[in-house]
Amino acid sequence: MIRWGILGAGRIARKFAASLRELPDARLAAVGSRSAERAQALAAEFGALRCHASYRTFAEDPEVDAVYVATRHPWHREAMTLCLRAGRAVLCEKPFTVNAVEARDVVALARSRKVFLMEAMWTRFFPVMTPLAQWLAAGRIGEPRLFQGDFGFLNDWKPEGRHLNLALGGGALLDVGVYLVSLSSKFFGRPESVVSQAALGETGVDESCGMVFRHSGGRLSVLTAAIRTDTRKDVVLYGTAGRIEIHVPFWKPSAITFTPLQGAAERIERPYPNFGYQFEAAHVMQCLREGRTESSLMPLDETISIMETLDAVRAPWGLRYPGECAAPEAPCV
Numbered sequence: 001m002i003r004w005g006i007l008g009a010g011r012i013a014r015k016f017a018a019s020l021r022e023l024p025d026a027r028l029a030a031v032g033s034r035s036a037e038r039a040q041a042l043a044a045e046f047g048a049l050r051c052h053a054s055y056r057t058f059a060e061d062p063e064v065d066a067v068y069v070a071t072r073h074p075w076h077r078e079a080m081t082l083c084l085r086a087g088r089a090v091l092c093e094k095p096f097t098v099n100a101v102e103a104r105d106v107v108a109l110a111r112s113r114k115v116f117l118m119e120a121m122w123t124r125f126f127p128v129m130t131p132l133a134q135w136l137a138a139g140r141i142g143e144p145r146l147f148q149g150d151f152g153f154l155n156d157w158k159p160e161g162r163h164l165n166l167a168l169g170g171g172a173l174l175d176v177g178v179y180l181v182s183l184s185s186k187f188f189g190r191p192e193s194v195v196s197q198a199a200l201g202e203t204g205v206d207e208s209c210g211m212v213f214r215h216s217g218g219r220l221s222v223l224t225a226a227i228r229t230d231t232r233k234d235v236v237l238y239g240t241a242g243r244i245e246i247h248v249p250f251w252k253p254s255a256i257t258f259t260p261l262q263g264a265a266e267r268i269e270r271p272y273p274n275f276g277y278q279f280e281a282a283h284v285m286q287c288l289r290e291g292r293t294e295s296s297l298m299p300l301d302e303t304i305s306i307m308e309t310l311d312a313v314r315a316p317w318g319l320r321y322p323g324e325c326a327a328p329e330a331p332c333v
């Protein structure tokens with residue numbers, strides 16, 4: 001039995017807690033929140049016996065094996081640091097951190113302490129991603145050439161909310177663009193060159209953005225993200241012999257289609273119960289049982305590389321989060 005703790009008792013925390021119910025060898029042991037009331041409410045709903053009204057006492061709780069960090073992104077680094085220093089394995093929500101400087105800092109800490117750490121990029125762990133990998137390995141689409149995708153949804157106009165508020169790490173790139181950048185990285189690796197444009201709204205965050213990456217061998221990624229515009233929300237990988245679509249909702253996928261240049265399309269569906277966070281949680285548990293400190297499906301070096309790409313994408317926009325120096329590559333205050 002792996003004993004999970006959840007740090008940050010917000011919206012996503014509730015869904016992760018519900019997903020853990022799918023895993024007979026997992027249980028929610030503890031919840032940490034800045035608010036005792038919020039911690040108790042989440043713990044009571046999901047049967048956790050231990051509540052902490054402080055991130056520090058939560059991190060030091062010896063009854064926890066693995067922590068799911070579910071705070072808003074500007075507090076990911078602090079939450080991860082507290083937990084790693086206390087020797088807890090950590091699964092941290094996306095975006096891993098606000099910038100690459102923070103990411104390298106946390107990864108160095110985990111490695112120096114030999115403690116498990118992984119970015120919670122849950123898309124990679126859904127069952128339908130296995131046949132997708134098999135199609136690619138079998139060369140069904142030939143040589144992959146172009147990755148195209150979009151992730152945009154229409155948020156209510158709440159300037160103080162986490163999507164539009166600069167102080168809360170708002171903006172399309174960090175909230176939803178990261179899924180596209182992560183898939184692009186999975187298919188094509190780190191880009192050689194990045195160009196981008198953003199529409200910065202009145203709160204200063206990118207309400208929509210477009211990115212084009214050039215990868216080695218002339219491969220391209222063409223991606224758009226938005227938080228004030230509803231878009232198709234699917235992705236396509238085009239190759240010399242056909243294409244693979246990951247259907248909406250591509251970030252928590254249950255269906256893919258392979259369409260050859262000639263011939264009939266093939267669709268695979270892998271529906272799943274609950275919210276879908278059980279797959280990444282199960283992977284973490286497998287890593288812990290095997291004594292690993294990193295995942296081979298979401299490696300820490302790739303997480304850093306993805307954060308570096310996100311920094312490069314927003315560098316020309318002049319978008320800086322509070323505490324960041326003028327250049328995202330400069331250390332934070």
Ligand SMILES: NC(=O)c1ccc[n+]([C@@H]2O[C@H](COP(=O)([O-])OP(=O)(O)OC[C@H]3O[C@@H](n4cnc5c(N)ncnc54)[C@H](OP(=O)(O)O)[C@@H]3O)[C@@H](O)[C@H]2O)c1
Pocket residue numbers: 007008009010011012013032033034035038039070071072073075093094095122162175
């Ligand atoms: N994988 C996915 O599908 C998915 C979906 C949505 C969000 N996310 C990610 O999950 C994270 C949380 O998103 P959410 O929608 O759950 O956010 P949320 O409900 O708005 O907030 C989550 C928690 O952040 C904590 N927090 C810590 N310091 C804070 C501060 N100074 N001000 C405000 N909040 C603070 C709060 O925890 P306490 O008050 O309890 O301490 C709050 O409950 C984000 O990084 C987001 O990108 C992932």
